[in-house]
Amino acid sequence: MLEIENLSRHFNGRPVLDGLSLHLSPGEYVAIVGESGVGKSTLLNLIAGLDRPDGGRLCLEGTDYSTLDEDALTVLRRDRLGFVFQAFHVLPHLTVAQNVALPLWLQGQDARAAEAPALRLLEAVGLGGRAASWPRELSGGEMQRVAIARALVHRPRLVLADEPTGNLDPANARRVLELLAGRIREAGAIGILVTHSLEAAATADRVLRLTSQGLQA
Numbered sequence: 001m002l003e004i005e006n007l008s009r010h011f012n013g014r015p016v017l018d019g020l021s022l023h024l025s026p027g028e029y030v031a032i033v034g035e036s037g038v039g040k041s042t043l044l045n046l047i048a049g050l051d052r053p054d055g056g057r058l059c060l061e062g063t064d065y066s067t068l069d070e071d072a073l074t075v076l077r078r079d080r081l082g083f084v085f086q087a088f089h090v091l092p093h094l095t096v097a098q099n100v101a102l103p104l105w106l107q108g109q110d111a112r113a114a115e116a117p118a119l120r121l122l123e124a125v126g127l128g129g130r131a132a133s134w135p136r137e138l139s140g141g142e143m144q145r146v147a148i149a150r151a152l153v154h155r156p157r158l159v160l161a162d163e164p165t166g167n168l169d170p171a172n173a174r175r176v177l178e179l180l181a182g183r184i185r186e187a188g189a190i191g192i193l194v195t196h197s198l199e200a201a202a203t204a205d206r207v208l209r210l211t212s213q214g215l216q217a
């Protein structure tokens with residue numbers, strides 16, 4: 001369960017988020033749309049624990065963020081969150097399989113133990129044959145599928161995606177979005193997709209619009 005209660009964030013005295021609340025249960029996948037500058041990335045950064053709110057409460061599966069110091073937030077991100085961002089940097093000096101295994105390495109698994117789950121995820125995103133490739137050998141759509149595999153390999157409870165298809169052609173974008181939705185549902189994770197595209201948003205179970213009044217269905 002992700003509980004967001006009365007969340008506020010102000011920049012230079014100007015409220016961007018003001019008393020926003022949202023509850024999401026495992027298996028729920030929502031899209032958040034809204035005009036440019038309304039605060040979508042701000043909200044995602046707060047949920048990711050990359051920024052701190054000025055007011056309100058964030059709680060993931062019983063863990064209240066306000067009780068966590070920076071190190072504990074890093075652990076929360078490492079163990080329980082998966083990220084798919086448009087500018088998500090697949091590391092160029094690691095192979096495709098190594099990139100996908102990275103979250104498991106960061107959790108302390110050795111390279112041999114991490115190999116099998118990484119390869120399984122690569123199969124699932126249709127890149128089973130590309131495990132030994134280097135990122136520079138992949139297309140944009142393939143790279144984004146690597147990013148999805150990497151975001152999911154450690155079975156995160158919460159998956160955050162920010163415009164994950166911004167630079168893909170429509171066919172690849174559809175494929176990546178279906179894949180993301182499918183994997184989130186299968187894993188029973190909570191998914192949040194931030195996007196400008198209503199077509200992309202329609203791949204989630206529910207679309208919420210962020211306005212200066214808060215989140216509306």
Ligand SMILES: Nc1ncnc2c1ncn2[C@@H]1O[C@H](COP(=O)(O)OP(=O)(O)OP(=O)(O)O)[C@@H](O)[C@H]1O
Nearest residue numbers: 011012016034035036037038039040041042043196
């Ligand atoms: N670190 C910051 N310092 C000052 N202002 C900020 C900061 N981060 C965001 N803002 C302001 O907060 C508002 C919301 O920004 P945010 O990036 O969350 O919007 P968004 O909805 O994600 O926009 P877009 O769709 O264009 O990406 C903007 O007016 C932005 O200038």
